Amino acid sequence: MLKTFIGPRLRRLRQEHGQTQSQMARALGISTSYVNLLEKNERSVSVPVLLKIFETYGVEWRDIAEDDDTATLADLRAALHDNLFDSDRPDLPQLRAAQIHSPDLVASFLTLHRAYQAATDQLMSLATSGTDEGDVLPSSPEAAVHNFFRRNHNHFAVLESVAAEFWGGKVIPADDTYSALKGLLRDRLGLHVRLVTTADMPDTLREYDEAAREVRLSEALDHPNRVFQLVHVAGLIEHAELLDKLLSQSRITDPHGLARCRVELTNYFAAAVLMPYGAFLSEALASKYDFTHLSTRFGVSFEQACHRATTLQRAGAQGVPFFFVRMDKAGNVTKRFNATDFHLAEYGGACPRLDVHTSFRTPGQIVPQFVEMPDRSQFFVFSCSVDRPSLSRHATDVRLAVAMGCDVEHAAQIGYAESLRASKTRPVPIGINCRTCPRVGCDQRAHNAVVLSKPVDARRRGATRYAS
Numbered sequence: 364m365l366k367t368f369i370g371p372r373l374r375r376l377r378q379e380h381g382q383t384q385s386q387m388a389r390a391l392g393i394s395t396s397y398v399n400l401l402e403k404n405e406r407s408v409s410v411p412v413l414l415k416i417f418e419t420y421g422v423e424w425r426d427i428a429e430d431d432d433t434a435t436l437a438d439l440r441a442a443l444h445d446n447l448f449d450s451d452r453p454d455l456p457q458l459r460a461a462q463i464h465s466p467d468l469v470a471s472f473l474t475l476h477r478a479y480q481a482a483t484d485q486l487m488s489l490a491t492s493g494t495d496e497g498d499v500l501p502s503s504p505e506a507a508v509h510n511f512f513r514r515n516h517n518h519f520a521v522l523e524s525v526a527a528e529f530w531g532g533k534v535i536p537a538d539d540t541y542s543a544l545k546g547l548l549r550d551r552l553g554l555h556v557r558l559v560t561t562a563d564m565p566d567t568l569r570e571y572d573e574a575a576r577e578v579r580l581s582e583a584l585d586h587p588n589r590v591f592q593l594v595h596v597a598g599l600i601e602h603a604e605l606l607d608k609l610l611s612q613s614r615i616t617d618p619h620g621l622a623r624c625r626v627e628l629t630n631y632f633a634a635a636v637l638m639p640y641g642a643f644l645s646e647a648l649a650s651k652y653d654f655t656h657l658s659t660r661f662g663v664s665f666e667q668a669c670h671r672a673t674t675l676q677r678a679g680a681q682g683v684p685f686f687f688v689r690m691d692k693a694g695n696v697t698k699r700f701n702a703t704d705f706h707l708a709e710y711g712g713a714c715p716r717l718d719v720h721t722s723f724r725t726p727g728q729i730v731p732q733f734v735e736m737p738d739r740s741q742f743f744v745f746s747c748s749v750d751r752p753s754l755s756r757h758a759t760d761v762r763l764a765v766a767m768g769c770d771v772e773h774a775a776q777i778g779y780a781e782s783l784r785a786s787k788t789r790p791v792p793i794g795i796n797c798r799t800c801p802r803v804g805c806d807q808r809a810h811n812a813v814v815l816s817k818p819v820d821a822r823r824r825g826a827t828r829y830a831s
Contacts, residue, residue, distance in 0.1 A: 527635075737792075
């Protein structure tokens with residue numbers, strides 16, 4: 364029988380009501396010692412006591428017994444993959460025992476490790492900038508949004524639900540979607556859609572003018588992106604209250620982060636409308652995740668199809684747990700989503716051994732690769748360049764690269780991996796970036812490692828100037 368431990372949540376509930384353990388015990392009709400054991404996770408809670416908690420304190424199941432253990436366990440395993448813990452790493456049973464019996468200690472450990480990573484990142488940034496400034500770099504809005512999505516396993520059931528009702532039960536043929544959307548915006552929201560030249564709207568791809576009740580789309584947008592932007596606007600207006608509720612659960616307080624999160628949640632909604640969960644998952648499995656085929660079948664872009672695949676985490680109907688990273692030519696990560704514990708998707712993408720950078724030299728081609736992290740975890744990654752809308756012939760090349768990946772155990776489900784599996788290709792050793800990677804003998808190293816580095820022996824010259 365599955366045991367339910369609610370220690371930290373029960374303690375928080377008691378403190379919110381200003382009660383001692385004995386007062387809570389009297390309210391629930393149990394002994395003070397039992398409350399104490401429950402709070403320390405030394406006893407699992409019984410169903411009758413759970414029901415009494417719901418009745419006495421007016422809380423719901425999600426409030427007191429919401430299961431975020433999977434995400435915490437993934438975070439804990441990722442932290443322990445750090446090279447600081449190169450030997451004597453706790454095994455999975457030990458980690459699960461720590462979660463059950465010492466949840467506060469686990470939370471404190473993760474907080475401490477994040478602080479260590481932030482300090483390392485700050486050192487790296489200061490070293491790169493060449494300045495002596497000592498200000499701690501603030502967490503970016505993108506990072507806050509990413510953390511919120513990851514806490515929710517990159518899946519929002521409530522957005523899936525309202526997206527499924529968007530067309531009111533009608534089946535809209537793919538080639539009629541754009542005109543149907545314009546009619547829907549006109550009839551349901553009183554909005555008119557107008558296509559605008561790049562000369563009249565030189566720096567903007569889409570603009571919603573609330574006062575004029577008009578949505579203006581740049582002619583620089585291709586058909587899939589015009590459709591996507593119209594669904595986005597509809598979601599932004601029709602589900603404003605739902606978006607507000609989700610934002611209130613995000614733990615984001617910064618206005619920039621909240622605005623960014625609203626956009627990403629609405630993008631999620633738009634993707635769910637255009638790529639319905641069940642149909643998209645079935646087609647993905649049948650095609651072995653052929654994203655060129657999926658983008659054609661659902662009338663979306665390659666990038667939109669890739670992004671949608673990371674959200675297929677519904678309980679009982681899960682797809683391959685992917686991570687998604689989008690990079691520019693300089694290696695900057697411009698978008699990331701993660702349904703895995705692959706920490707490259709969390710912290711970087713600058714490793715030159717990762718073939719996502721190669722995809723810029725082979726535009727439009729899928730570049731598959733098996734990779735191995737310093738902790739020996741292995742992943743399958745494939746990447747492809749994508750073109751962004753160009754507003755002017757004077758604009759610079761705005762091509763980006765999208766990388767998708769998953770644990771190597773899922774590679775058999777993905778068609779792009781077949782040639783590598785058939786040839787038994789060995790994984791390529793990679794790292795987060797040179798400043799944190801411990802691979803001393805790497806011939807691509809561009810910086811000495813910040814931690815766990817060894818002094819150079821002046822009597823020898825290794826593969827790089829940082830190794831001897």
